[in-house]
Amino acid sequence: xxxxxxxxxxxxxxxxxxxxxxxxxxxxxxxxxxxxxxxxxxxxxxxxxxxxxxxxxxxxxxxxxxxxxxxxxxxxxxxxxxxxxxxxxxxxxxxxxxxxxxxxxxxxxxxxxxxxxxxxxxxxxxxxxxxxxxxxxxxxxxxxxxxxxxxxxxxxxxxxxxxxxxxxxxxxxxxxxxxxxxxxxxxxxxxxxxxxxxxxxxxxxxxxxxxxxxxxxxxxxxxxxxxxxxxxxxxxxxxxxxxxxxxxxxxxxxxxxxxxxxxxxxxxxxxxxxxxxxxxxxxxxxxxxxxxxxxxxxxxxxxxxxxxxxxxxxxxxxxxxxxxxxxxxxxxxxxxxxxxxxxxxxxxxxxxxxxxxxxxxxxxxxxxxxxxxxxxxxxxxxxxxxxxxxxxxxxxxxxxxxxxxxxxxxxxxxxxxxxxx
Amino acid sequence: xxxxxxxxxxxxxxxxxxxxxxxxxxxxxxxxxxxxxxxxxxxxxxxxxxxxxxxxxxxxxxxxxxxxxxxxxxxxxxxxxxxxxxxxxxxxxxxxxxxxxxxxxxxxxxxxxxxxxxxxxxxxxxxxxxxxxxxxxxxxxxxxxxxxxxxxxxxxxxxxxxxxxxxxxxxxxxxxxxxxxxxxxxxxxxxxxxxxxxxxxxxxxxxxxxxxxxxxxxxxxxxxxxxxxxxxxxxxxxxxxxxxxxxxxxxxxxxxxxxxxxxxxxxxxxxxxxxxxxxxxxxxxxx
Numbered sequence: 001x002x003x004x005x006x007x008x009x010x011x012x013x014x015x016x017x018x019x020x021x022x023x024x025x026x027x028x029x030x031x032x033x034x035x036x037x038x039x040x041x042x043x044x045x046x047x048x049x050x051x052x053x054x055x056x057x058x059x060x061x062x063x064x065x066x067x068x069x070x071x072x073x074x075x076x077x078x079x080x081x082x083x084x085x086x087x088x089x090x091x092x093x094x095x096x097x098x099x100x101x102x103x104x105x106x107x108x109x110x111x112x113x114x115x116x117x118x119x120x121x122x123x124x125x126x127x128x129x130x131x132x133x134x135x136x137x138x139x140x141x142x143x144x145x146x147x148x149x150x151x152x153x154x155x156x157x158x159x160x161x162x163x164x165x166x167x168x169x170x171x172x173x174x175x176x177x178x179x180x181x182x183x184x185x186x187x188x189x190x191x192x193x194x195x196x197x198x199x200x201x202x203x204x205x206x207x208x209x210x211x212x213x214x215x216x217x218x219x220x221x222x223x224x225x226x227x228x229x230x231x232x233x234x235x236x237x238x239x240x241x242x243x244x245x246x247x248x249x250x251x252x253x254x255x256x257x258x259x260x261x262x263x264x265x266x267x268x269x270x271x272x273x274x275x276x277x278x279x280x281x282x283x284x285x286x287x288x289x290x291x292x293x294x295x296x297x298x299x300x301x302x303x304x305x306x307x308x309x310x311x312x313x314x315x316x317x318x319x320x321x322x323x324x325x326x327x328x329x330x331x332x333x334x335x336x337x338x339x340x341x342x343x344x345x346x347x348x349x350x351x352x353x354x355x356x357x358x359x360x361x362x363x364x365x366x367x368x369x370x371x372x373x374x375x376x377x378x379x380x381x382x383x384x385x386x387x388x389x390x391x392x393x394x395x396x397x398x399x400x401x402x403x404x405x406x407x408x409x410x411x412x413x414x415x416x417x418x419x420x421x
Numbered sequence: 422x423x424x425x426x427x428x429x430x431x432x433x434x435x436x437x438x439x440x441x442x443x444x445x446x447x448x449x450x451x452x453x454x455x456x457x458x459x460x461x462x463x464x465x466x467x468x469x470x471x472x473x474x475x476x477x478x479x480x481x482x483x484x485x486x487x488x489x490x491x492x493x494x495x496x497x498x499x500x501x502x503x504x505x506x507x508x509x510x511x512x513x514x515x516x517x518x519x520x521x522x523x524x525x526x527x528x529x530x531x532x533x534x535x536x537x538x539x540x541x542x543x544x545x546x547x548x549x550x551x552x553x554x555x556x557x558x559x560x561x562x563x564x565x566x567x568x569x570x571x572x573x574x575x576x577x578x579x580x581x582x583x584x585x586x587x588x589x590x591x592x593x594x595x596x597x598x599x600x601x602x603x604x605x606x607x608x609x610x611x612x613x614x615x616x617x618x619x620x621x622x623x624x625x626x627x628x629x630x631x632x633x634x635x636x637x638x639x640x641x642x643x644x645x646x647x648x649x650x651x652x653x654x655x656x657x658x659x660x661x662x663x664x665x666x667x668x669x670x671x672x673x674x675x676x677x678x679x680x681x682x683x684x685x686x687x688x689x690x691x692x693x694x695x696x697x698x699x700x701x702x703x704x705x706x707x708x
Contacts, residue, residue, distance in 0.1 A: 055635065058536065234684075237428065
């Protein structure tokens with residue numbers, strides 16, 4: 001393994017020397033060498049496979065794998081002689097220090113590209129490794145929303161996923177439209193927020209856009225609670241005292257279940273329960289665990305595009321193979337690997353600098369995720385990335401916003417939690 | 422005012438289960454001077470066993486405590502016999518490492534067996550509530566509290582009224598003395614570890630109608646139990662009970678009076694105060 005990576009390093013250096021010394025004509029020979037060598041392209045997939053986010057890691061890894069299998073079934077990377085993609089697994093455990101060690105290991109084992117990693121804190125640690133390495137490799141973030149990730153001037157980092165800023169904006173826009181069309185707006189919101197980095201950034205962006213867009217409802221109280229809490233009864237009692245008609249909740253998967261359970265028990269009479277840009281409500285486990293109580297809950301999230309033929313096909317494949325509905329995690333982790341394959345196809349080599357060059361020219365019109373064509377800007381963000389609002393209907397999240405891709409009309413105000421039989 | 426009353430009610434009800442969790446840890450420490458860092462993971466195993474019995478056979482979690490209690494008893498006894506008994510005389514840090522290792526193994530076997538999804542036991546009465554004026558009582562929480570008290574009482578009677586119980590207490594009070602009068606210390610240790618584990622396994626079952634859980638929930642339960650045991654007094658069972666209620670109520674009130682994200686701090690501030698001013702714990706005796 002180690003010798004493999006050394007061999008690759010020498011190649012790159014030779015290539016760079018070649019670029020410095022020789023004329024453009026001298027370069028022609030090099031891609032041929034690289035092409036002959038890379039029969040197998042290793043993608044390091046760093047996901048939270050154990051720890052508090054394990055439920056997410058399972059999904060993202062499955063989706064990475066599905067995309068790899070699809071690409072290989074279609075004949076691999078054709079410009080590189082049909083080279084096959086191979087997924088090399090890594091587990092960051094929702095701990096930045098582990099993410100760092102795993103990244104170093106994967107680079108040592110000769111991975112050509114990295115993808116991952118859902119948790120912004122862990123992604124940040126991975127970027128630092130690439131930044132400090134004398135042999136950096138490209139990192140295509142499949143999921144990771146904190147705005148600052150791509151703002152560190154590391155040219156090998158690209159992000160397919162939607163930023164917190166875009167999510168915050170869309171969340172408020174969709175809500176305002178929902179209130180306006182219904183003619184029965186919510187006036188008073190209580191926000192629940194899990195107090196980790198993700199929850200904090202999510203709340204800041206949501207509140208920022210709430211203010212900028214002059215949203216016609218007041219956020220009466222913000223209730224933060226510790227990640228991994230075992231009890232939300234008192235928090236909900238506190239929310240109830242504020243008499244809200246809208247619950248905005250920035251949660252993680254487990255506490256989303258706990259929260260809705262308590263809203264029911266304490267009979268909170270609200271017109272909507274909405275996740276303004278976070279996991280929790282749309283995950284299959286939420287509807288499975290809560291049944292009728294999960295119905296009509298809304299979540300704004302970077303989603304998959306149910307109107308695209310490709311999206312429908314991949315969603316069906318995914319569900320058939322893994323038995324879970326296609327969601328944010330599966331869609332974007334799938335797309336992440338497809339973007340890598342697209343770039344490799346155009347670069348015709350695994351050379352990191354050529355990869356970066358090709359990545360800048362990315363323009364993928366047909367894809368499975370929310371938003372427009374996938375194109376990367378200067379700092380490596382996907383300018384097409386957007387989010388959709390979904391509502392749980394009969395146990396499945398269905399798109400209600402934006403209207404162009406909506407599958408179903410929203411139900412609003414939602415039926416009372418305790419009158420659902 | 423209603424909000425404060427509500428917070429106190431919630432705190433007492435959740436505190437009852439905290440108590441049962443902590444009693445097991447305290448018992449094991451009291452007898453063997455070993456801190457069971459796999460405590461929360463044993464609880465998670467109890468939860469998953471209950472979940473499994475409920476989904477496959479439809480056994481109510483309040484009934485399945487018999488099965489989970491027994492299963493986790495055996496698990497605890499096996500851990501004691503196979504591992505802990507070998508390092509009883511080793512320094513504390515060795516014991517801690519061993520128990521951390523056991524915790525890791527239990528957590529990851531659970532992850533491999535049941536997967537990472539949060540689970541919830543959907544009993545029909547799981548979301549039943551009733552109101553006393555403005556205060557809401559949640560039925561499963563009340564039943565869980567009652568069962569925790571009952572199990573605590575049974576444990577107390579067992580320890581104070583039966584020969585086996587007396588042997589355990591004797592071994593806990595004075596090992597050499599117990600050996601001198603012919604107590605089979607090895608048996609007592611295995612039994613005590615088993616009972617401690619059974620308590621937390623049963624607490625796990627009782628929690629399933631209240632809480633969603635995942636294989637990685639264990640560490641949080643271990644920390645809470647550990648905190649409670651220190652507050653109550655290491656090895657003191659009544660102390661663990663009082664500590665559980667105290668931590669439950671103070672977290673709940675903390676969520677009302679302070680920012681809820683600081684509520685867990687309240688429990689740990691309590692811990693620091695206890696360590697500073699009453700290091701033996703609230704009800705800790707001579708040691």
